[in-house]
Amino acid sequence: MSNRTRDLRRLLARVLDVLMPQDCLVCGEAARACGVCAACLAEMPRRPPSACPVCALPGLDGGPCGQCLRQPPAYDATLALFDYVFPVDVLVLALKYRHQLSVATFLATELRVLGEQIAADVDFILPMPLHARRLAERGFNQAVELARPLAREQALPMELACVRKLRDTPPQASLSRDERLLSPAGAFRCDRALDGLHVLVVDDVMTTGATLDELARCLKAQGAARVTNLVVARTPAPA
Numbered sequence: 001m002s003n004r005t006r007d008l009r010r011l012l013a014r015v016l017d018v019l020m021p022q023d024c025l026v027c028g029e030a031a032r033a034c035g036v037c038a039a040c041l042a043e044m045p046r047r048p049p050s051a052c053p054v055c056a057l058p059g060l061d062g063g064p065c066g067q068c069l070r071q072p073p074a075y076d077a078t079l080a081l082f083d084y085v086f087p088v089d090v091l092v093l094a095l096k097y098r099h100q101l102s103v104a105t106f107l108a109t110e111l112r113v114l115g116e117q118i119a120a121d122v123d124f125i126l127p128m129p130l131h132a133r134r135l136a137e138r139g140f141n142q143a144v145e146l147a148r149p150l151a152r153e154q155a156l157p158m159e160l161a162c163v164r165k166l167r168d169t170p171p172q173a174s175l176s177r178d179e180r181l182l183s184p185a186g187a188f189r190c191d192r193a194l195d196g197l198h199v200l201v202v203d204d205v206m207t208t209g210a211t212l213d214e215l216a217r218c219l220k221a222q223g224a225a226r227v228t229n230l231v232v233a234r235t236p237a238p239a
Helices: 003-019 038-043 066-070 088-098 101-115 132-138 142-154 177-182 210-221
Strands: 077-083 124-127 163-165 188-190 198-206 226-234
Touching: 077 101, 088 101, 088 142, 088 198, 088 226, 101 142, 101 198, 101 226, 124 142, 142 198, 163 210, 188 210, 198 210, 210 226
Parallel strands: 077 226, 124 198, 198 226
Antiparallel strands: 163 188
16 A cells, blocks of 8 residues: 555544544543544453464464464464453444444454455455354344455455355354364365465454364365464453
8 A cells, every 4th residue: 555545544534533523432432433542442452462373372472372283273373353351342242243333343443454464475355154044134244344444455355155154053152162162063165276375264253263273174175275364352261
């Protein structure tokens, strides 16, 4: 992106701050156009740089964690913005179940900045697919809303029909840890050849990583060379 384009975007953001003030999504105080006030933004629970580069859980001084060394998942890397704790958990639920798309705007902006780190090496973006029944009930796929700004700014293709979710798996929050690990098995199908491609999978929350692992396994079976996850939030490590 040119410096002139960046300058114009900054100018537009300042104009919107004046013309379209709004309440902070977290505390309700006056906020900028991004939707979160400066004080709350500074307190957001961001993932530490020392997190495991593979699964985004606590690692060894920025290296892979013991679990990923012992049993590497099908995906190759994970970039996560936040811990899935307050207020991030409330924001994500407001987006998914209360259709508060202003939350998507804030989260997508933050996610775009993180995704720019690897965008140059990515061949296409794949928002986490929803089963057709879940998509009909919800009316939108939150992963698509989160991925769209990054795809647009980096001029990357965003594939919406590359992978189908074959089974409407239960929400992860309703399952035990063991059930979460088993639930996604065989849930995805990809009919496109992906030989040698680097796929960036975008999702809202990574819990055990089982769903992302199964999706990566499906993509690798079609020839993908690398699968990177870009997620808004990662649940803390199990006690």
